[in-house]
Amino acid sequence: MALIVQKYGGTSVGSPERIRDVARRIKRWKMQGHQLVVVVSAMSGETNRLIALAKEVSPNPHPRELDVMVSTGEQVTIALLAMALQDLGIKAKSYTGGQVKVLTDSTFTKARILSIDEHNIRSDLEDDTVVIVAGFQGVDEQGNITTLGRGGSDTSAVALAAALKADECQIYTDVDGVYTTDPRVVPEARKLDRITFEEMLEMASLGSKVLQIRSVEFAGKYKVKLRVLSSFEEEGKETSGTLITVEEDTTMEQPIISGIAFNRDEAKLTVLGVPDRPGIASQILGPISEANIDVDMIIQNVGHDGTTDFSFTVNRGEYARALKILEEQVKPHIGARAIEGDNKICKVSAVGVGMRSHPGVASKMFRVLAEEGINIQMISTSEIKISVVVDEKYLELAVRVLHQAFGLDKAPA
Amino acid sequence: MALIVQKYGGTSVGSPERIRDVARRIKRWKMQGHQLVVVVSAMSGETNRLIALAKEVSPNPHPRELDVMVSTGEQVTIALLAMALQDLGIKAKSYTGGQVKVLTDSTFTKARILSIDEHNIRSDLEDDTVVIVAGFQGVDEQGNITTLGRGGSDTSAVALAAALKADECQIYTDVDGVYTTDPRVVPEARKLDRITFEEMLEMASLGSKVLQIRSVEFAGKYKVKLRVLSSFEEEGKETSGTLITVEEDTTMEQPIISGIAFNRDEAKLTVLGVPDRPGIASQILGPISEANIDVDMIIQNVGHDGTTDFSFTVNRGEYARALKILEEQVKPHIGARAIEGDNKICKVSAVGVGMRSHPGVASKMFRVLAEEGINIQMISTSEIKISVVVDEKYLELAVRVLHQAFGLDKAPA
Numbered sequence: 001m002a003l004i005v006q007k008y009g010g011t012s013v014g015s016p017e018r019i020r021d022v023a024r025r026i027k028r029w030k031m032q033g034h035q036l037v038v039v040v041s042a043m044s045g046e047t048n049r050l051i052a053l054a055k056e057v058s059p060n061p062h063p064r065e066l067d068v069m070v071s072t073g074e075q076v077t078i079a080l081l082a083m084a085l086q087d088l089g090i091k092a093k094s095y096t097g098g099q100v101k102v103l104t105d106s107t108f109t110k111a112r113i114l115s116i117d118e119h120n121i122r123s124d125l126e127d128d129t130v131v132i133v134a135g136f137q138g139v140d141e142q143g144n145i146t147t148l149g150r151g152g153s154d155t156s157a158v159a160l161a162a163a164l165k166a167d168e169c170q171i172y173t174d175v176d177g178v179y180t181t182d183p184r185v186v187p188e189a190r191k192l193d194r195i196t197f198e199e200m201l202e203m204a205s206l207g208s209k210v211l212q213i214r215s216v217e218f219a220g221k222y223k224v225k226l227r228v229l230s231s232f233e234e235e236g237k238e239t240s241g242t243l244i245t246v247e248e249d250t251t252m253e254q255p256i257i258s259g260i261a262f263n264r265d266e267a268k269l270t271v272l273g274v275p276d277r278p279g280i281a282s283q284i285l286g287p288i289s290e291a292n293i294d295v296d297m298i299i300q301n302v303g304h305d306g307t308t309d310f311s312f313t314v315n316r317g318e319y320a321r322a323l324k325i326l327e328e329q330v331k332p333h334i335g336a337r338a339i340e341g342d343n344k345i346c347k348v349s350a351v352g353v354g355m356r357s358h359p360g361v362a363s364k365m366f367r368v369l370a371e372e373g374i375n376i377q378m379i380s381t382s383e384i385k386i387s388v389v390v391d392e393k394y395l396e397l398a399v400r401v402l403h404q405a406f407g408l409d410k411a412p413a
Numbered sequence: 414m415a416l417i418v419q420k421y422g423g424t425s426v427g428s429p430e431r432i433r434d435v436a437r438r439i440k441r442w443k444m445q446g447h448q449l450v451v452v453v454s455a456m457s458g459e460t461n462r463l464i465a466l467a468k469e470v471s472p473n474p475h476p477r478e479l480d481v482m483v484s485t486g487e488q489v490t491i492a493l494l495a496m497a498l499q500d501l502g503i504k505a506k507s508y509t510g511g512q513v514k515v516l517t518d519s520t521f522t523k524a525r526i527l528s529i530d531e532h533n534i535r536s537d538l539e540d541d542t543v544v545i546v547a548g549f550q551g552v553d554e555q556g557n558i559t560t561l562g563r564g565g566s567d568t569s570a571v572a573l574a575a576a577l578k579a580d581e582c583q584i585y586t587d588v589d590g591v592y593t594t595d596p597r598v599v600p601e602a603r604k605l606d607r608i609t610f611e612e613m614l615e616m617a618s619l620g621s622k623v624l625q626i627r628s629v630e631f632a633g634k635y636k637v638k639l640r641v642l643s644s645f646e647e648e649g650k651e652t653s654g655t656l657i658t659v660e661e662d663t664t665m666e667q668p669i670i671s672g673i674a675f676n677r678d679e680a681k682l683t684v685l686g687v688p689d690r691p692g693i694a695s696q697i698l699g700p701i702s703e704a705n706i707d708v709d710m711i712i713q714n715v716g717h718d719g720t721t722d723f724s725f726t727v728n729r730g731e732y733a734r735a736l737k738i739l740e741e742q743v744k745p746h747i748g749a750r751a752i753e754g755d756n757k758i759c760k761v762s763a764v765g766v767g768m769r770s771h772p773g774v775a776s777k778m779f780r781v782l783a784e785e786g787i788n789i790q791m792i793s794t795s796e797i798k799i800s801v802v803v804d805e806k807y808l809e810l811a812v813r814v815l816h817q818a819f820g821l822d823k824a825p826a
Contacts, residue, residue, distance in 0.1 A: 016469035050489070056429035058496035065499070068507050069492035072485035076463070079482035083471035086478070094481050098511070099556055143512055 002167035003035045003125070007135065007157035010044035011174050012231035013077050022172075022231060023084035026130060030090055035125045037164065039135040039157040040081055042073025063108035067137075067147045071097070074134035074153070082132050091129040095120070097137035097145070102156065104138035104146045111138060111146035113155065116163035133160060154215035162222035169224050170241075171211060176230035177242035178203065178210055180408040181260040185399050188409035192258060194243040197226075199258045202351040202385045211244075220246065256361060257352035257406040260399050264346040266296065267319035268378065268389060269326060270311040273337025276303035280334060284310055287329045293318045297347070297380045297387065307337070311378060313389065319343040345377065346395045349387040350402055362386050368405040374398055415580035416448045416538070420548060420570035423457035424587050425644035426490050435585075435644060436497035439543060443503055448538045450577065452548040452570040453494055455486025476521035480550075480560045484510070487547035487566070495545050504542040508533070510550035510558070515569065517551035517559045524551060524559035526568065529576035546573060567628035575635035582632065582639050583654075584624060589643035590655035591616065591623055593821040594673040598812050601822035605671060607656040610639075612671045615764040615798045624657075633659065669774060670765035670819040673812050677759040679709065680732035681791065681802060682739060683724040686750025689716035693747060697723055700742045706731045710760070710793045710800065720750070724791060726802065732756040758790065759808045762800040763815060775799050781818040787811055 006026070013019050029036055050070050054061040061069075078094035085092035097104075100121065104111035121131045135153025138146050148155055154171060161169035176191060178200065183189040195203070197220035201213060210228055219226040229241035274280055281300065288295060297313045314322050319341065326339045355361040365386055369376060374397065378389035390398055403409060419439070426432050443449055455463075463483050467474040474482075491507035498505035513534065517524035534544050548566025551559050561568055567584055574582035589604060591613065596602040608616070610633035614626060623641055632639040642654035687693055694713065701708060710726045727735050732754065739752045768774040778799055782789060787810065791802035803811055816822060 016466070019470055053429070053489070054493065054496060057432055057493045058500050061496045062499050065492040065495045065507055068495075068509070069489050072488050075485050075488075076466070076482050079478040080467065080470045082478045082481075083467060083474045086475050087471050094478055096481070096558075099558075145509075145512075 001033045001035065003037070003164060004029065005037045005039065005157050005161040005164065005166045005169045006172060007039040007153060007170065008041070008172045008231055009153065009174075010041040010046070012172050013040055013081065014044040016080070019077070019080050020084050023081060023088055023090075024235070025231065026085060027088050027090050028235070030130060037121060037125070037131045037133060037160055037166070038081065039133050039153055039160060040074060040077045041135050041153040042070075043077055046073040046076070064144060067108045068145050070147055071134070071137040071145050074136055078132045078134045085130055085132075091127070092132055093124055093129050094132045094134075096134045097156070098139040098143070100133060100138075102133075102138035102159070104140055104148070106140040106142070106144065106146065108144075108146055110149035111140070113138060113148070113159045116159055118160075118163045121160075121164065152212070152214075154212040155218055158215045158218045158222070158224050158226065161224045162218070167225065168227055169219065170227045170229055171215075172229050172231035173210060174230065174232055175210060175228070176233060176239050177228050178244075178259070180258070181399055181403050182262070185262075185396050186260075186403045186409075189403065190408065190411065191239070192242050193240070194245055195258055196353050197244055197246060198384055199351050199353055200244050202349065202382070203259055203261050216244065219244065255352065255407070256354040256358045257350045257408065258354070259351050260402045260406075260408065261349045261351055262346060262395060262399050264392060264395055265316050266313045266345055266347050266389070267316045267322075267343035268311060268313050268341065268345050269319075269322055270309055270340045271326060271330065271334075271336045272309050272340060273307045274303075274310050275335060276306055276308045281310065283334050284326075284330050285312070287325050288312075288314075288322055291321060291325055293322050293325075297378060297389065299378050299380060313345070313347070313378070316343050342377075344392045345389050346392045347387055347389050348395065348398045348402065349385050350406065351385045352406075353384050355384060355386070364405065365402060368401050369398060372397055372401055414446045414448065416450070416577060417442065418450045418452065418570050418574040418577065418579045418582045419585060420452040420566055420583065421454070421585045421644055422566065422587075423454040423459070425585050426453055426494065427457040429493070432490070432493050433497050436494060436501055436503075437648070438644065439498060440501050440503050441648070443543060450534060450538070450544045450546060450573055450579070451494065452546050452566055452573060453487060453490045454548050454566040455483075456490055459486040459489070477557060480521045481558050483560055484547070484550040484558050487549055491545045491547045498543055498545075504540070505545055506537055506542050507545045507547075509547045510569070511552040511556070513546060513551075515546075515551035515572070517553055517561070519553040519555070519557065519559065521557075521559055523562035524553070526551060526561070526572045529572055531573075531576050534573075534577065565625070565627075567625040568631055571628045571632045571635070571637050571639065574637045575631070580638065582637050584628075584639065584641050585644035586623060586641060587643065587645055588623060588641070589646065589652050590641050591657075591672070593671070594812055594816050595675070598675070598809050599673075599816045599822075602816065603821065603824065604652070605655050606653070607658055608671055609766050610657055610659060611797055612764050612766055613657050615762065615795070616672055616674050629657065632657065668765065668820070669767035669771045670763045670821065671767070672764050673815050673819070673821065674762045674764055675759060675808060675812050677805060677808055678729050679726045679758055679760050679802070680729045680735075680756035681724060681726050681754065681758050682732075682735055683722055683753040684739060684743065684747075684749045685722050685753060686720045687716075687723050688748060689719055689721045694723065696747050697739075697743055698725070700738050701725075701727075701735055704734060704738055706735050706738075710791060710802065712791050712793065726758070726760070726791070729756050755790075757805045758802050759805045760800050760802050761808065761811045761815065762798050763819065764798045765819075766797050768797060768799070777818065778815060781814050782811060785810055785814055 082092040082094040135156040226244040495507040548569040639657040
């Protein structure tokens, strides 16, 4: 018998029929003797409907009141799921964030969880009851309703699993796990049986949007065993999804690379002929950050003749604004020679904890790309990741050849 | 400066536009220097939408979970109204029933209010903030969400007014007050400036559905000054509605009759030739009550030759069921001669505290009806009310002639 926290997202509970499906799935786990805490999101579309209604009344809704309103989305789902379980003869009880209680700070619309009172949940579990908790929400010290921000239901589930010391936290979604790369780009992409938190973080932040990054960080920090599963698989045909663990897999030959991630939503900017002196990076990026533009990769090479070139990437939607800031505020101020930019680029990354102990991954990656005539524009590396920026038109080709070169299309030995 | 509790029903907050209207109305009261606590219902249609959704998932939803779900309707409205007020530069803060907290018993879907914690509300009011409270809902001792049943928002408002010792409780609705009778039947019907609680109870229970009966009882018990007003009147053209008070109006000549109420939704049943012996009434009504059929008027006249006739009225929708019970269970059991029934009847009542001190009201009522050739089938009286059952086809005529005969179409002296 295990204590399992399950989380079902908006699509999984998107209709009365889907909610009854989820209830049947929960019943099967329950009948195996497990204790279950189930976290749910609002039915798909409901949060957007509520926000639209708020904006009809107030163009810029007060954050406290927006949270009061938006939190009703999950409150409806918990009640519906509890009803559906009771109809199947399973004892079930719903809890809002405030009822649990999930204590957060008072940062309305993007609150952080401070603590979870597991007292009531424990006594329900001992009473053989399935506990249904509204994701995405909590209360602050004063009893005000707060929400955790978009995707916060994953975080609610992981936080509950940590507080309850659950054996596993299962995130049900519309895909059946984490893949070596996007199957729409590489049909040979394989589902991974397991992946480390660090790898998952790199994969997620690079565009594999299976899990909210914040929940993965949280799970890593509190050593919660996290599993990604599909809620759309038929009874009897369920797979075991992908397990995200703290430990590297030492029971088998460690693959060098776990996956190829990519992001086509990037643009690159370069400040040419920058005086090579201390403080120049902050003079360039200060105005960008003040304009609330997130910067991704940052590259500065060694200079010569007293000047250097400084490059960075931003979200493609911010490209025009960033370019304008560099031209108008940065270039005259620091005396740079010219500003260049390109919004037809993409980023391709090889991710894997195995590269720590395997030298030569970078050179293999560069060679494979060179053999296809793909020019590398920027390079950035971390402990477990190598990212390159290439022309957008090479994205599919680059991902495909790297996926094959690192043997990801073959099952591990 | 007064402390005023206002309540706005579902139609008054039925759209973003209507919510902004209500916010402007509240602002006008606030600018006059009053302290305001505002109770709101769910937007019109929302409660029905939520119940329908619940029934799509579960044919017979668990009451606790139904309350969790249905209570979201008011939660959305409080947030929207608070936003709208903030946009007008008025400080406002929303409270769910649980946040106030409105403590109730645990009878889900029709809970009773036990107490109200006014602490937070008081400190907000002193901070010049308009307090917005979700009507219709509370929490029990264990923190479970409860609802008060349909129309419970009126009761929430009165209970808050009682707890806060408010100067007045204003119920905003789609009519501008209590009328001497239904203006659709008698165009000369006048709005009453004031009415006593007892009269209002008789009017309400007889079919003048302006206020929920339970809230009027509550207001009478706790001596809350209750006022019915329209939320649809334009700025500058507002009337003062109808004040419902404990005291009879002694400042002016007391009218004998305050209003003519009627109910066409009735049916009459008679058990003929009942043995005239103790216990017979309960033998007749016992099976009716066990079938959950509400009985309204009950009439038994003195018998002769050892038998009597026993009549009562029920809601018209229960007529067939009641008739069947009498025929199958009651008649053979008590040895009655026959069962008769009529579902084409109506009840017309004259209501007024003035009749206590004015003899002759009943005989005047009967004479007026006789002059029009209207046969009276049943008569029932209380301290402040005389009700007659007549053929349904005479309803409009009876109401009209009584309204005129008691001088209700003329303004009081």
